[in-house]
Amino acid sequence: MFNKRIKIKDVIGLDQELNDITVMGWVRTFRNNQFIALNDGSTNTNLQVVAELGLFEDTLLKRITTSAAIKVTGKLVKSLGKGQNIELKAVSIDILGDSDPEQYPLQPKKHSLEFLREIAHLRFRTNTFGSVFRIRHSLAFAVHKFFHERGFLYLHTPIITASDAEGAGEMFRVSTLPLDNPPKDANGNIDFKEDFFGKATNLTVSGQLEGELGATAFGEIYTFGPTFRAENSNTARHLAEFWMIEPEMAFHDLEDNMNLAEDFIKYIIRFAIEHNLEDLTFLDQRLSDEEKLLPTDKRSEMSLLEKLNFVVDNDFERITYTEAIDILLNSSAYKKKKFQYDVKWGIDMQSEHERYLVEKHFKKPVIVTNYPKEIKAFYMRQNDDGKTVAAMDILAPGIGEIVGGSQREERLPLLTQRMAEMNIPEEELWWYLDTRKYGTVPHAGFGLGFERMVLFVTGMTNIRDVIAFPRTPKSAEF
RNA sequence: UCCUUAGUAGCUCAGUUGGUUAGAGCAUCUGACUGUUAAUCAGAGGGUCACUGGUUCGAGUCCAGUCUGAGGAGCCA
Numbered sequence: 001m002f003n004k005r006i007k008i009k010d011v012i013g014l015d016q017e018l019n020d021i022t023v024m025g026w027v028r029t030f031r032n033n034q035f036i037a038l039n040d041g042s043t044n045t046n047l048q049v050v051a052e053l054g055l056f057e058d059t060l061l062k063r064i065t066t067s068a069a070i071k072v073t074g075k076l077v078k079s080l081g082k083g084q085n086i087e088l089k090a091v092s093i094d095i096l097g098d099s100d101p102e103q104y105p106l107q108p109k110k111h112s113l114e115f116l117r118e119i120a121h122l123r124f125r126t127n128t129f130g131s132v133f134r135i136r137h138s139l140a141f142a143v144h145k146f147f148h149e150r151g152f153l154y155l156h157t158p159i160i161t162a163s164d165a166e167g168a169g170e171m172f173r174v175s176t177l178p179l180d181n182p183p184k185d186a187n188g189n190i191d192f193k194e195d196f197f198g199k200a201t202n203l204t205v206s207g208q209l210e211g212e213l214g215a216t217a218f219g220e221i222y223t224f225g226p227t228f229r230a231e232n233s234n235t236a237r238h239l240a241e242f243w244m245i246e247p248e249m250a251f252h253d254l255e256d257n258m259n260l261a262e263d264f265i266k267y268i269i270r271f272a273i274e275h276n277l278e279d280l281t282f283l284d285q286r287l288s289d290e291e292k293l294l295p296t297d298k299r300s301e302m303s304l305l306e307k308l309n310f311v312v313d314n315d316f317e318r319i320t321y322t323e324a325i326d327i328l329l330n331s332s333a334y335k336k337k338k339f340q341y342d343v344k345w346g347i348d349m350q351s352e353h354e355r356y357l358v359e360k361h362f363k364k365p366v367i368v369t370n371y372p373k374e375i376k377a378f379y380m381r382q383n384d385d386g387k388t389v390a391a392m393d394i395l396a397p398g399i400g401e402i403v404g405g406s407q408r409e410e411r412l413p414l415l416t417q418r419m420a421e422m423n424i425p426e427e428e429l430w431w432y433l434d435t436r437k438y439g440t441v442p443h444a445g446f447g448l449g450f451e452r453m454v455l456f457v458t459g460m461t462n463i464r465d466v467i468a469f470p471r472t473p474k475s476a477e478f
Numbered sequence: 479u480c481c482u483u484a485g486u487a488g489c490u491c492a493g494u495u496g497g498u499u500a501g502a503g504c505a506u507c508u509g510a511c512u513g514u515u516a517a518u519c520a521g522a523g524g525g526u527c528a529c530u531g532g533u534u535c536g537a538g539u540c541c542a543g544u545c546u547g548a549g550g551a552g553c554c555a
Contacts, residue, residue, distance in 0.1 A: 032514040046515095053512070066505095083515050105488065107505045108516045114547065115489070169554065206555095231553055232479055244555060340551085351551075401555065449555030462548095473479095474546080 004073075009042035011076065014086070018076045021088060023047060024096065026125060029108040030064045035081075036090075038072065041124070044131055044282050048079065048087040060093060067104050067125060069097035113465055120469055120478050128286060131279035132466055135272055136454050140224075142271035143245055143450075146264055147222045152247060155214040155221040157207030162199050163428060170230040171202035172240075203228035207246050208445060209379075209432050212408060215248035215443055216435045222247040224450070232473050236462040237400065239451060241471040248445035254381075254390040254407040257444035258318065258367050261394060261403050265365075265453070266312050272457050273308060280305055280457075287459045301363075304459040307397075316365040321388065324368050327361055328353055348375040351400060358395045365402075366395045378418045380406040392446070399456050405446020412436040 004022040011023060025040030025047070034053060037046035049072050051061065064070065074090040081087075105119055106126065116123040123129045144154065160174050176196040177183065185191040192200040207223040214221035227244040247260065273280065284304040291299045302310060319327070328334055328343045333356055341350040349368075358366050370388040373380070380389035394403035409415040415436055419426060426433060454466040464470040469478045 029514095029516070031517050032512055034512070035514045035517085037515075048515085050513085079513095081513050081515075102488085102506060107489065109489075109504060110516080111489065117547090227555080229554075233553060234479080235551085235553090236549085238554070242555070399555095404555065447555060452555060 005071075007042040008038065008040045008045070008047045011047055011088070012043060012045055012086070014076060016076075017078065020073065021076045022071065022073045023049075023088065024069070024071045027064055027066055027068045027070060027099075029066065033061060036064060036070070036072075038070070038088075039125075039130075041130060044127055044134075044279055048081075048084050049074070049090050049093075050087050051090050051093060055090070056093060060095070063095045063098055064093070065099050065101040065104070066108060067099040067106065067122075068095060069099075070094065071096055113462065117464055117470075124468075127282060129465075131276075131282050132454070132458050132460060133468065134279050135276045135283075135458055136466060138272050138275050139268050139454060139457060140450070142268040143222075143224055145271070146267045147220075147247065150220070152220040152222045153214065153218045155207075155211060155218075155223055157204070157210040157214075157223045157225065157246075159204050159226065160197075160201050161204045162197065162201050163209065169205055171205055172228050172230045174201045174203060205229055206244070206447065208248065208447065209429070211246050211248040211445060212432070212435060212443065215250045215445065216439070216441065219251070220247065220249045234473060236464070237452065237455075239463055239467060239470055239472060242463075242467065243450035245448045245450055246445060248408075248443065250441050250443045252407070252444040253442055254369060254392060254444060257405055257407060257446060258369070258392055261392070261405065261446050261448070262316050262367070264448070265394070265403075268453070269308050269457060270312050273305075273312070280308070283458050283460075307459075308457065311365060314364060316367050316394065317362045318367045318369065320369050321371045324349070324353075324357055327357065331356060331361070333360070346372050346374070354395050354400055358397050358400075363397070365397070368393050368395065373418075376406070378422045378424055379408050379415070381409045382414055382418070390444075396452075396456050398461075399452050402452045402456065403446050403448045405444065407442065407444040410436060410440045410442050412440065 005024050006021060008023055008025060011021060023038065023040065025038045028037040028039050028046050030036050034051055036049040036051060038049050039046045051064070071094040072088060072090050073092045074088045076086055077089050079085060079087040106122055111126070113128075116126060116129065124133060147154065174196075175192075177190070177192075177194065183191045183194040185193075192198070195201070204227060206227065207225060211221055211223050223244075223246045225243065226241055228241055229238075230240065231238065233240075247264075249256070249260065252260070287300075287304050300307070322345065325343060325345050325347075328339075328349075333339060334343055339350075339352055339356075341347070341352065343353065357368075358364075369390070369392045370383060371391045371393075372387060373382060373389045376389050376391050380391050382389055390407035392403075392405050393401050396402040409418065412433065416426060416433070419429075451463050451466050455461070455463055458466060460466050464472065
């Protein structure tokens with residue numbers, strides 16, 4: 001029954017008249033008891049199906065309601081009306097699934113993103129979310145394509161981990177022990193020897209440490225998987241469950257790392273522009289309609305597509321942390337005391353500082369390197385100045401930190417010295433330290449937050465709208 | 479977690495100083511119309527005013543607490 005189906009995306013591309021075309025999809029609107037706007041998710045464009053007056057029973061027409069699933073066979077013809085080039089003159093219409101219009105929550109009108117978030121199971125059926133998730137798919141595909149073309153090996157790092165020394169935030173405990181009455185040891189603490197893995201385990205906050213194990217055998221690897229942070233973060237940029245891409249490369253230094261990250265970001269944006277122009281154009285239009293409601297000074301200087309093309313066509317700005325602090329100290333914002341937080345060498349830059357650099361000063365993505373070692377992780381390579389480490393963060397306009405990475409400390413004595421200073425027990429990471437004992441090499445890597453990348457490319461502003469089923473504090477519906 | 483702010487019909491919102499029976503547009507239903515683009519026109523139905531408690535003759539409106547959303551901050555990707 002279904003093998004004759006043609007996707008609407010392919011039907012729209014046909015420019016000759018054809019008999020016996022079969023499409024299936026969900027009704028978006030039914031106008032004038034005659035015109036069905038049909039969508040099957042393959043494209044943002046609806047196919048206009050024409051049910052000629054008198055050809056169909058009233059009982060059938062009554063069942064063509066918003067979001068009903070239908071099968072239509074008919075003749076593809078040039079459209080008589082404006083607004084579309086072709087339309088499908090229906091010969092037969094079958095209802096595959098009814099949709100009760102009294103109950104169905106989506107209407108053929110504009111809905112708020114907040115409302116759609118409450119019905120995330122149905123929001124894919126809107127233009128906006130259709131476009132967002134088709135673009136998300138393309139970006140995910142482009143990630144694999146980019147790394148595969150460059151000879152990187154896709155390594156699946158574990159989701160359950162016993163290491164709590166990664167230092168990347170609060171973790172979700174994984175346990176099969178009874179919550180109400182867990183076994184206790186002699187000191188009265190929970191006895192994880194009794195637990196499923198015989199030790200305390202959590203959901204991963206990063207695949208990096210395992211990634212380094214792969215890089216020091218395969219040369220270049222990447223991971224792309226879910227990541228979990230149990231932080232009580234309530235912002236438009238944070239999720240408790242998100243997807244992260246983490247390449248690790250042997251024989252790479254900080255500059256190689258930056259070059260790769262910049263090439264990578266440009267590659268996947270270019271891929272989306274090439275493959276999702278229709279969806280990007282829709283979101284571009286949506287965004288500019290939204291911005292018309294804002295006062296002039298709050299509007300973006302560039303449209304979404306202009307911004308994406310600008311990023312692809314221009315070099316990212318590269319500055320050191322020390323230079324960044326100097327720029328801030330010499331800024332009029334600092335001199336006029338516009339910053340809420342003070343600026344001096346050694347601070348962990350606040351959002352307002354990063355936004356000033358990216359959105360006001362350079363107006364393009366900025367790579368900041370060589371941060372003070374005190375504010376960065378133990379595994380970052382120590383520079384010769386004794387004060388900084390070979391770290392790099394990429395800051396994107398409107399998003400903030402989109403990439404965090406570094407050259408890794410490959411020298412065992414320096415690495416263990418930093419671990420001791422930061423109270424990280426060596427015995428928990430013996431396997432990690434082994435890479436520095438057996439053929440250690442200079443290597444580097446970074447992590448890119450996939451949803452933040454999708455935010456940037458789609459122009460959406462809340463991270464909960466670019467992941468299908470967002471997990472955030474007090475929210476795990478669907 | 480902190481600050482700010484909001485919660486009234488399916489959706490978006492109005493609701494005056496505390497005062498009779500709670501309002502609009504859209505959606506839905508019924509009818510008309512029939513080449514429409516969120517169709518149009520006429521009519522109808524639709525409410526635990528987030529929840530709990532309090533003040534008052536009387537609370538959508540005032541007070542306290544709770545829950546949830548949004549904007550900003552922190553943490554970070």
